[in-house]
Amino acid sequence: MAMRLLRGILSLLKWGLCAIGAVALIFTAMIATPLQRPPELRSVSDSVKGVDFSTLPALERFQARDGTWLGFRHYAPSGQPTGRGAVFIHGSSGSSATVNHALTAAMATRGVETWALDTRGHGASGTRGDIGYVGQLEDDLVDFVAFLRRTAPDLPLTLVGHSAGAGFALRVAATPIMQDMFVRTVLLAPYLGYDAPTNQPNSGGWANADIPRLLALRALRKLGIDCCSELPVLALAVPPNSAKILVPTYSERLMRNFATRGYRIDLPALTHPLTIFGGAEDEMMISSRYAEAVQAVKPSVDVKLIEGVNHMGIVTNPKAVSAIAEDVATRGAGQS
Template identity: 85%
Template sequence: MAMRLLRGVLGLLKWGLCAVGAVALIFTALIAMPLERPAEMRSVADSAKGIDWSTLPPLERFQARDGTWLGFRHYAPKGADTGRGAIFIHGSSGSSGTVNHALTAAMAAHGVATWALDTRGHGASGTRGDIGYVGQLEDDLVDFVAHVRKSAPDLPLTLIGHSAGGGFSLRVAATPIMQDMFVRTVLVAPYLGYDAPTNKPHSGGWANADMPRFLALTALRKLGIDCCAQLPVLAFAVPPNSERILVPTYSDRLTRNFATHGYRLDLAAVTHPMTIFGGAEDEMMISDKYAEAVQAIKPSVDVKLIEGVNHMGMVTVPKAVNAIAEDVATRGAGQS
């Protein structure tokens, strides 16, 4: 009897030591390899050339529910006011004051009241490259819409996002609490998520993920250990010495929040009209697969490709920004 009991205790001890060893290996993977930033991507760096920065609105701030002051820019409509509004979400590493200014200014020039947000973790909003928890970006957007509604209580709003901001906008469009805030969603060269057939490896050289660390953190969460989400897992090919303007790395929790839940899951939950714009020469995404990928799940999604335009050109090249701005100005009241 005593021997049987002893064998049982030793068996439990063995499994316990195995579990401790597994956790130790996971933690080793977290720190074993430093996150490497990819070489500067010239197509991104060159996209700032020729932009008229003199029309950039001043940075304003609003207070989120946790007390943090977040940045944004407001573009008042010019010319004939369309009676439509838009909230713009920038791409990875960017902010309201980076090259997407060409697109947001164009929307205002087409008569659309436009607000460009510094998503938390970017620009003037919070800690660069990090957030407090997954889901905080949605909370911030709810708070931002409430702030906009103080001055524009009845204005129909279109949510528009570029690149990773497009992926986050799809995430938002699938969220029940958000669907009534926006009449329509426009995704510009969107990153649809890790499982999308529109992805190029490493986003064409723009992003480098620390997969051992990412997988280790995922394994820890499955074990019920929710820690270390502040560790960086994703690095971008930003120019050297650009940290004052661009965000070079994302933490695990920002990486997971500033993206879709999975494009299939999110698209299936979308109830309002949606349009996707892609550049035919996109060096980060496989744009000619957008239609096939999304319409297999949501046939009503409108997909438009603009010839001769690359990824950043979608928010900087006149042909692209004018086409998108015209679309938002004429269909922003919810027309499909």
């Protein structure tokens, strides 16, 4: 009897180990799936045309809490100072030195003291395409604002973000420890999360995700195994040979952090005014759905669409640049 019971236990153990091995092989195969780079998206590449980079401020650096030196550019206000400030967060792949310079320079010419940050993983900040942990971008932004407060202790700051950077700005605006650092948040063509009704399929050809790898890493996290988050899971449609300027891929932890937690989660937590600007001709987002999507969750969100403007045009098109710069210059002291 005892031998029969032992044989039964050993048989169960054998099949259990086989099942674990099979699952491990499946996870390994999913994680090993190669990330496919999408072809260059010309509407993004062509957005650089017409941007005057001769006025781009010099790169400066500050030291984050982990000792890493992160890059930023400071735009001193010209003309009549408004007594307002702004921190600008670029979109996916970009930096403080890319096409958003057209908008950040315009805000400064309207008297808004403006800082454009190289978010960690981009530009001159850290390892391209990767960060150390989810939450590090928030830590960096807290450190950056503390750095700014040494010279501008009382300046009311508006947080402005574009595309994926707008999703991150929404994440920040909903975080209790950070939301009071900014009197207002402005989102430009925001990416509101993978399940938002405002997304064009595959972001209009801009982004290609490694779905098997993402699903495997998510399943492992639910099992309490947090591994391999440094692996690339998102490829962006940047031009060939542009890696010195643009970031071609994101690690899993950077992709998760440089985004909203989900607009249905973050919007209810807002305590300060929020405005969304979208381009009516946006090829990555369905801008006509912004108002319905966000106001169903947070009716007080202000949504503005600009005709004749695409995704990158929201930071380069003169009509969009003028409207947004004027908005930040005149509503940056907490007005809704």
